[in-house]
Amino acid sequence: MIIDCHTHVNNYHNENVESLQRCMDDLLLAMRRNRVDIALVLTSYKVTAGRPSTRDVVKITAEMPNVFVVAGISYNAFTVDQLPEIRDYIQHGWVRGLKLYPGYEPFYPNDPKCEPIYRLAAETNVPVMLHSGDTFTPKGKLKYSHPLHVDEAAVDFPDVNFVICHLGSPWFRDCMEVVYKNKNVYTDLSGLVLGDFTDRFESYMRKQLQEMLVYGVEPDKVLFGTDWPISSMESYIEFIDELSIPEKDRKKILYQNSAQLFHFPANDDQGGIGALLQKLR
Numbered sequence: 001m002i003i004d005c006h007t008h009v010n011n012y013h014n015e016n017v018e019s020l021q022r023c024m025d026d027l028l029l030a031m032r033r034n035r036v037d038i039a040l041v042l043t044s045y046k047v048t049a050g051r052p053s054t055r056d057v058v059k060i061t062a063e064m065p066n067v068f069v070v071a072g073i074s075y076n077a078f079t080v081d082q083l084p085e086i087r088d089y090i091q092h093g094w095v096r097g098l099k100l101y102p103g104y105e106p107f108y109p110n111d112p113k114c115e116p117i118y119r120l121a122a123e124t125n126v127p128v129m130l131h132s133g134d135t136f137t138p139k140g141k142l143k144y145s146h147p148l149h150v151d152e153a154a155v156d157f158p159d160v161n162f163v164i165c166h167l168g169s170p171w172f173r174d175c176m177e178v179v180y181k182n183k184n185v186y187t188d189l190s191g192l193v194l195g196d197f198t199d200r201f202e203s204y205m206r207k208q209l210q211e212m213l214v215y216g217v218e219p220d221k222v223l224f225g226t227d228w229p230i231s232s233m234e235s236y237i238e239f240i241d242e243l244s245i246p247e248k249d250r251k252k253i254l255y256q257n258s259a260q261l262f263h264f265p266a267n268d269d270q271g272g273i274g275a276l277l278q279k280l281r
């Protein structure tokens with residue numbers, strides 16, 4: 001069983017915008033081809049022709065048994081009156097987490113403006129995913145997306161689970177330390193490549209991840225995510241398959257940790273996935 005905790009349905013090449021339905025069809029196809037059972041779609045911090053709103057993505061996924069939403073929130077545009085709608089989506093089980101984009105927007109994760117967002121996360125027991133590390137656009141500001149800044153938010157909000165996205169790439173060690181030190185901080189593997197891994201980069205990344213686990217980061221704190229369609233699901237599955245880690249840890253990374261964090265019943269015993277999908281919603 002596989003849960004991809006980090007996908008998007010944004011159009012990253014805005015010349016010809018594809019419809020949301022078409023993006024969703026592509027996602028479902030990629031999931032089927034790669035035996036991904038559940039995907040979380042992270043909505044953007046901005047809404048444009050190529051970046052659908054949380055409301056639109058919730059609408060299209062509400063009847064899907066295997067696709068769920070992580071609600072992107074814009075730091076710049078945030079006001080507390082946006083929270084009741086998000087709370088409602090969480091209570092329906094449509095939204096499973098919140099996502100903030102430090103670096104893409106100029107703020108640190110410990111910014112006081114984020115407090116009501118963290119309080120909602122604590123109240124509804126959903127994790128807050130934080131963009132971390134390199135930005136897809138050169139307009140991003142890296143000082144805000146350094147993984148070390150997650151530490152302060154994690155300490156001040158011990159009731160909130162945080163996910164440092166992209167292993168904090170390229171600040172793997174800083175990410176590793178923040179995850180190691182704080183029991184409420186996790187990290188996802190998404191977005192380490194544009195497209196497919198090259199052999200050399202893949203072995204470099206494998207080394208980083210092994211080092212992290214040797215250093216003392218529990219395999220319980222690492223989540224499988226791809227950043228599809230920016231990264232290919234296929235090369236990610238291969239990457240995980242070829243990691244030299246115990247099978248029980250691979251299962252944790254591939255689905256058990258995400259099942260726990262995002263509240264999916266995880267059971268890979270006989271009939272597990274059927275039972276899982278029946279139980280959802």
Ligand SMILES: [Zn+2]
Pocket residue numbers: 006007008042190191227
């Ligand atoms: Zn992403």
